[in-house]
Amino acid sequence: xxxxxxxxxxxxxxxxxxxxxxxxxxxxxxxxxxxxxxxxxxxxxxxxxxxxxxxxxxxxxxxxxxxxxxxxxxxxxxxxxxxxxxxxxxxxxxxxxxxxxxxxxxxxxxxxx
Amino acid sequence: xxxxxxxxxxxxxxxxxxxxxxxxxxxxxxxxxxxxxxxxxxxxxxxxxxxxxxxxxxxxxxxxxxxxxxxxxxxxxxxxxxxxxxxxxxxxxxxxxxxxxxxxxxxxxxxxxx
Numbered sequence: 001x002x003x004x005x006x007x008x009x010x011x012x013x014x015x016x017x018x019x020x021x022x023x024x025x026x027x028x029x030x031x032x033x034x035x036x037x038x039x040x041x042x043x044x045x046x047x048x049x050x051x052x053x054x055x056x057x058x059x060x061x062x063x064x065x066x067x068x069x070x071x072x073x074x075x076x077x078x079x080x081x082x083x084x085x086x087x088x089x090x091x092x093x094x095x096x097x098x099x100x101x102x103x104x105x106x107x108x109x110x111x112x113x
Numbered sequence: 114x115x116x117x118x119x120x121x122x123x124x125x126x127x128x129x130x131x132x133x134x135x136x137x138x139x140x141x142x143x144x145x146x147x148x149x150x151x152x153x154x155x156x157x158x159x160x161x162x163x164x165x166x167x168x169x170x171x172x173x174x175x176x177x178x179x180x181x182x183x184x185x186x187x188x189x190x191x192x193x194x195x196x197x198x199x200x201x202x203x204x205x206x207x208x209x210x211x212x213x214x215x216x217x218x219x220x221x222x223x224x225x226x227x
Contacts, residue, residue, distance in 0.1 A: 004155065032213055043117075043203050043218030044156075051213065089155070101216075103155030 002027045004104035006090050012110045017080055021107045023073040023090030031093040035064050035075050038087040038106065047075070047088075077109075085111045116140050119204050119219040127227055132191040134222050136204030138184075144207045145187040146216070147171075147179060149200040156203065162187055194226045 004025045013019050025033070032051045036044035048057045048064040050073070056065045061078045077084055087106040094100040116139030126132055136145060144163055148156040148171075158171030160179040168179050176198060178190045191198055201223050205216040 034215065036215075041220070043205075043220050044216075045218070046215030049213055049215060091155075101156075101158070103157070105153060105155050 006104040010108040021075045027092040034091040036089040080111045117219040123223045125225045134189040136187045142206040146205040147189045148203045199226045
C-alpha cells in the first residue's frame with residue numbers, strides 16, 4: 001500500500017531551538033518528495049522538492065534530506081522562530097507528470113517564546 | 114502568492130442540500146485539483162482537471178462531481194450533501210506536465226454539513 005508516515009505527530013519547542021521532523025514512505029514508483037508548510041487556516045506552501053538523485057536541499061532555515069535507499073526524509077529547522085509554528089506535510093509524487101501524489105498526515109509544530 | 118481564490122471560505126448547510134464550491138485561478142495553469150483535508154488524514158484527492166472539460170476521478174470521488182468550462186474556474190459540487198462530507202476543501206493548481214514544480218494551493222473552504 002502506498003503510504004507516507006510522519007513523526008512526531010506534534011512537537012513543541014522553544015524559540016531559537018532546532019528541530020527535525022521525520023517522513024517515511026512506502027510509495028512506488030517514486031518521482032520526487034516534497035515538503036510543505038501549512039499555517040493554520042491557510043493552504044499548504046511548498047518548501048522543497050527533491051528528486052531521487054538529490055540528498056539534501058535547503059530553503060533558508062529549512063533543510064530537507066532524502067535517503068532513497070531507506071525511503072526516509074527529514075526536515076530540519078534551524079534557529080526556530082514563532083512564525084515556524086505550523087503543520088509540515090511530506091508528499092511523495094508517484095509519476096513523472098506530477099499528477100499522482102501521496103500525502104502524509106503532517107507534523108504539527110508549535111514554537112513557544 | 115499564486116493567484117488562487119476559493120469561494121465561499123466558510124459554509125454551513127443541511128444534509129441533503131446541493132453545495133457548489135468554486136476555485137478561480139489567474140495563473141492560466143492547465144492542471145487543477147480538489148482535495149479534502151480531515152484530521153488524522155493527509156490531503157486526499159477528490160477530482161482533478163487537465164484542461165477545459167477534461168476531468169478525472171481521485172481516490173475519494175464518490176458523492177462529488179466537478180466541472181471546468183473555462184481554464185480559470187474549477188467547480189466542485191456535492192449533489193446531496195452528507196455529514197461525512199464535512200471537511201476542509203482545498204483547490205490546487207500546477208504547471209502542465211512538470212512533476213518537479215510545486216502545486217499551489219488556495220486557502221480552503223471550511224464546509225459543515227448538519
